[in-house]
Amino acid sequence: MGKQYEIPVGAQHIALLEPLHFKFTTENEKIINTDANVYYVHRGIELACCSKFKFRQVSFVVGRVCGLCSISHTTAYSQVAEKLLKIEIPKRAKYLRMLVIELDRIHSHLLCLSHVAENSGFEALFMKTMQYREFSMELLEAVCGNRIQYDFSIVGGVSRDLKPQIADSIISRLKTFMPQLDELMDIYQHNWTLSLKNKGVGAITKQQAMELNLVGPFARAAGLSVDVRNETEDLLPWKEVGFEMVTETAGDVYSRNMIRLRELYVSIRIINNIINGLPEGDLITETKAFPEGEATVRLEAPRGELFYYAKGNKTQVLERLKIKAPTFSNVAGMVKGFEGNEYGSAPAIIASYDPCLSCTAR
Amino acid sequence: MIKIETSLANLKKDIAAFYKPELHHFMVMNAVDMGETMEIQWFFCDYAHPCETTCFYTIINPAEEIPSIRDIVVSAWVAEAELVDLMNIKVENTDKGFVLEPDFESGPLRKKK
Numbered sequence: 001m002g003k004q005y006e007i008p009v010g011a012q013h014i015a016l017l018e019p020l021h022f023k024f025t026t027e028n029e030k031i032i033n034t035d036a037n038v039y040y041v042h043r044g045i046e047l048a049c050c051s052k053f054k055f056r057q058v059s060f061v062v063g064r065v066c067g068l069c070s071i072s073h074t075t076a077y078s079q080v081a082e083k084l085l086k087i088e089i090p091k092r093a094k095y096l097r098m099l100v101i102e103l104d105r106i107h108s109h110l111l112c113l114s115h116v117a118e119n120s121g122f123e124a125l126f127m128k129t130m131q132y133r134e135f136s137m138e139l140l141e142a143v144c145g146n147r148i149q150y151d152f153s154i155v156g157g158v159s160r161d162l163k164p165q166i167a168d169s170i171i172s173r174l175k176t177f178m179p180q181l182d183e184l185m186d187i188y189q190h191n192w193t194l195s196l197k198n199k200g201v202g203a204i205t206k207q208q209a210m211e212l213n214l215v216g217p218f219a220r221a222a223g224l225s226v227d228v229r230n231e232t233e234d235l236l237p238w239k240e241v242g243f244e245m246v247t248e249t250a251g252d253v254y255s256r257n258m259i260r261l262r263e264l265y266v267s268i269r270i271i272n273n274i275i276n277g278l279p280e281g282d283l284i285t286e287t288k289a290f291p292e293g294e295a296t297v298r299l300e301a302p303r304g305e306l307f308y309y310a311k312g313n314k315t316q317v318l319e320r321l322k323i324k325a326p327t328f329s330n331v332a333g334m335v336k337g338f339e340g341n342e343y344g345s346a347p348a349i350i351a352s353y354d355p356c357l358s359c360t361a362r
Numbered sequence: 363m364i365k366i367e368t369s370l371a372n373l374k375k376d377i378a379a380f381y382k383p384e385l386h387h388f389m390v391m392n393a394v395d396m397g398e399t400m401e402i403q404w405f406f407c408d409y410a411h412p413c414e415t416t417c418f419y420t421i422i423n424p425a426e427e428i429p430s431i432r433d434i435v436v437s438a439w440v441a442e443a444e445l446v447d448l449m450n451i452k453v454e455n456t457d458k459g460f461v462l463e464p465d466f467e468s469g470p471l472r473k474k475k
Contacts, residue, residue, distance in 0.1 A: 039447075039462050044470055046448075212437045213387040226387070231413040296363050296415050298389075298407065307389050307405070324390040324405075328444075332437035361461055 002028040007343065011040045016350060017115060018357035024343060031338045031346065036331060041361045046321050054316040055081055055291050060151050065323065066359040067148040068111065071097075071104045072301035073323070073359075074153040079235050079299070080308040081155045084291035092281040093157035098236050099274045100143060100152050101299075102267040103170075107136035108302035109217075109260040109267075112354040113188065116257060119347035120197040125187060132180045135173045142166045157284030167275045174268050181264055188257045198254040202337045202349035205251055214333040216304020216326045217259040218353060222251030228300035235297065241273045242266075253352040290314045301326055303354050325359030363415045370420060370429060377404065377418060378434050385409060386416070391441040393449045395473045400424045400451065404431070422451075424472075430454040 010021040019040040025033035045065055049058045059081070062073040075097050082089060114129035137147045143166060144150030152158055188194065204214070209222040219226050229238035230245050246262045248255035291312025299306045304326030311319040334353050338346060368376045381388070389405040404418040422428065430453055432438045442453045443460035450469025458464050 037460060039460060042462055042470075047471055210383045210387075213383075213389075213435070215387075226409065231411070294363075296405070296417075298413075298415070305389070309392055309403075309405070311394060320392075320394045322390070322392045328440065329389070329437070331440045 004032070009346065018355050020355065020357050022338075022346075022350075024338065024346065026343050029342050029344070031341055031343055034335045034338045036335055038331070038357055038361050041357055043362060045362045046323060049321045050318050055312065055318050056155050058318065058321065059154050062323065063149050063151050065362055066325070066356055068108050068356060069104060069301040069303065069306070069359065070149045071100045071144075071152055072299055072306050074151060075101060075236075076297050076299040076301075076306050076308045077310075077321075078153045078155050080295050080297040080310045081291055082285075083295035083297065084293060084310060084312045085155070085287050085289045087156060087285045087287050087289075089157045089285050090282040091279045093283050093285075094236055095241070095274050095278050096158045096162055096283070097153050098238065098241060099162070099271060100140070100150065101236075102270045102274075103136055103140050103143065105267050105302045106264055107133055107140065108354075109264055110136065112302075112351065113184070113257060113260055115351040115354075116198070116253065116348055117188075117194070119351040120194055120253075122191075122194055122197075125191075125194070128187075129184060132177065132184065135177055139166075139170055139173060142169060154284070156286060157282070159283075161283055162275075162278065167278070170271065171275060174271060178268065181261070181268075185261050188261055195254065197345070197348055198257060198352075199252060200250070201253045201345045202341055202352060203250060203252040204333055204337050206249070208336060209251065209333065212333040212336060213329055214304075215329045216301075216354075217256055217263070218304065218330050218333060220245075220247045221255035221259045223247055223249045226305070228298045228305050232298060236299075238270075241270045241277070243270060253348055256352040256354075290316065291318060303327055303356055303359075304329065323359075323362055325356065325362070327353075327356045327360045330355070331360070363417055365417045365419060368418050368420050370422060370426065373404075373418070373420065374429055374431060374434065377431050380416070380418075381406065381434055388435045388438060388441075389415075391438070391445050393445055393451065393471070395424075395449070395471065396421075397473060398423075400449070402428060402445075402451075424449075424451055427452040427454055430456060 007024045011019045021037040023035040062077045063070045110133035114126045118126035144152045206223040209219045209224040229243045294311040297308045307324035309322040313319045386406045392403040394401040406416045447462040448471045
């Protein structure tokens with residue numbers, strides 16, 4: 001048995017993109033135990049939503065929970081509020097919500113992939129991936145008006161329509177992106193040095209993923225078929241627009257890269273199907289009701305299952321709003337995934353988890 | 363959502379009888395402050411269609427200690443630690459200092475008296 005060392009990483013560290021703190025216990029360079037703390041960015045958003053804002057304003061507040069998956073938060077909140085108001089939104093609004101969620105998934109997955117490349121020591125690939133990602137940000141700005149934190153989903157529907165010229169632009173930009181995605185797939189799949197850093201590293205088994213209740217690409221990379229898009233059809237008709245489950249088996253950093261890349265192809269297909277089959281109709285269902293009772297909603301954000309619980313008391317202000325972000329579900333798996341790996345692999349493993357502490361701590 | 367009432371005495375027995383890792387996943391714990399009492403909730407979801415959400419709940423006095431379910435649901439420690447910090451309640455074998463700094467005194471989601 002070698003000498004054991006405790007190595008703190010974070011809250012500010014060059015390999016960390018988010019303010020979290022890990023304390024690794026290492027022996028002969030191998031990580032044998034990990035402690036995690038996430039207490040750096042709690043903003044009291046749940047409290048603000050139940051005390052300072054009216055329920056219709058809350059969708060704009062939860063859009064600030066996270067810069068990356070803002071549309072997932074505003075959509076999940078709008079859905080839970082619509083359940084409390086007992087209203088059904090127009091089909092066109094459902095399709096437009098799905099369109100923005102998938103555009104958002106493209107930019108979020110490419111961001112994660114670029115950081116895995118950077119943390120694996122492949123800066124040229126980081127820059128290439130970020131360069132290719134730019135189109136998705138521009139499209140989101142064209143559709144929603146903002147590059148991040150788009151207040152697109154509102155209670156009852158969506159705030160903007162999709163103009164025909166923007167729809168044409170999305171189709172043509174996706175066509176341009178396809179060969180770029182093929183190129184990225186080839187590099188992440190076959191590059192020898194990247195494989196050395198990513199294959200067999202930070203692995204989680206399917207059994208562990210089940211026991212630790214993992215969600216999102218983290219779980220699917222281990223072979224666990226969990227994706228809210230495959231599970232619920234009542235609020236957003238994912239299968240109608242061509243959703244297909246993607247899973248891998250190895251559960252390592254490489255598999256997480258593959259999951260995200262393969263999901264980009266699925267997202268592109270969904271977006272094309274949405275634009276080609278976009279129903280005509282209203283954008284919003286109006287109501288003067290107040291939220292009453294309690295309801296829950298699950299939605300597949302780029303990092304996995306997002307869960308909202310809301311309780312209304314027939315007033316303008318909610319009684320309680322609970323937000324469970326995907327990274328929150330994956331914390332236990334993140335701690336487990338380091339075990340037995342070399343300390344030097346930790347940066348790539350962390351990036352492959354795609355943690356979002358802004359969502360987790362709220 | 364299916365809501366199942368339980369009690370602190372029966373909580374672990376009820377959840378152990380329900381929870382099968384290959385059939386359900388544990389999502390999160392929640393608490394609703396009702397003034398003198400508090401509703402504590404444990405949310406699960408089925409993997410199989412129709413992927414029903416099941417909520418176990420119990421009404422407690424906020425001073426009572428809640429049993430930990432981490433020997434049944436391994437990952438529950440994260441949700442338990444969050445609730446201890448944000449609601450300022452006691453959960454078996456759970457210290458403060460996960461989502462808020464350890465010396466943060468009151469639960470920010472508790473209603474002001």
